Amino acid sequence: QSVLTQPPSVSAAPGQRVTISCSGSSSNIGTYYVSWYQQFPGTAPKLLIHENDKRPAGIPDRFSGSKSGTSATLGITGLQTGDEADYYCGTWDGSLRSVVFGGGSKLTVL
C-alpha cells in the first residue's frame, strides 16, 4: 500500500490529453514539492517534473505538472505511442522522514 495514491492505469487516444493524479496528505504533498518520473519497461526511471511544475532540460512542454492542496497532477498533451510507460509521483514525507512514491500509473495510448 503506497503512501501516495495513483490510478493503476490511464488511457487515451493519440493526440489527446491525459492527466494522472497523485493523492497524498498534509505530511507529504500538502507541505512538500512533488516530482514525476517516467519509466519504460526494463529501463531506469527518468525525471519528468520537479518542484511541482518544473521541467528538466530536454523534457518537452507536452508534459506539465501542478499541485493543489494534498494532490498533484501530471498532464500530457499531444499523446504519442512513445509515451506509453509507467509514471510515478514522489515527494518528501515529513512524518515518515523519507521520500514516498505513488504506486505508479500505466499509460496506454490507444
Place this chain on the structure above:
Amino acid sequence: EVQLVESGGGLVQPGGSLRLSCAASGFTFSSYVMSWVRQAPGKGLEWVSGLGGSGENIYYGDSVRGRFTISRDNSKNTLYLHMSSLGAEDTALYYCAKIASSGHYEVADYWGQGTLVIVSS
C-alpha cells in the same frame, strides 16, 4: 557525462548480508545528495535511503530502517548500501540515484541501471 554504475547484487540467503556499491563519475560527487531506490519485480518504486554530500542528513525508508546502512566514500566517488537481515521482501533491482542540486531528496535527476538482489534459499 554523469554515470552511475551499481555493483554487488546477487543471490543471498534469507538472514544474510550484502553490500552494494555505486561508482559515480561525471560530476563533483561530494557536492550532491545521493539515494538508493529499489523496485521489486513487477512492482513500483520504493525509496530506500539517502544521505548528504558529506555523509550527513541520513534517512531511511520504514521497511529498511535498522537493517540497512547507507554510506559514501567521497575520495573514491562511491556510494554504498550495506544490507543485513535480508528477507524475501528485499528482492529487488536496486538503483543508485543522484539528487538534483536543490538537495530535495525526491528529485533524482540521474539514475544507474540497477543491480539485482535476490534473497532466496
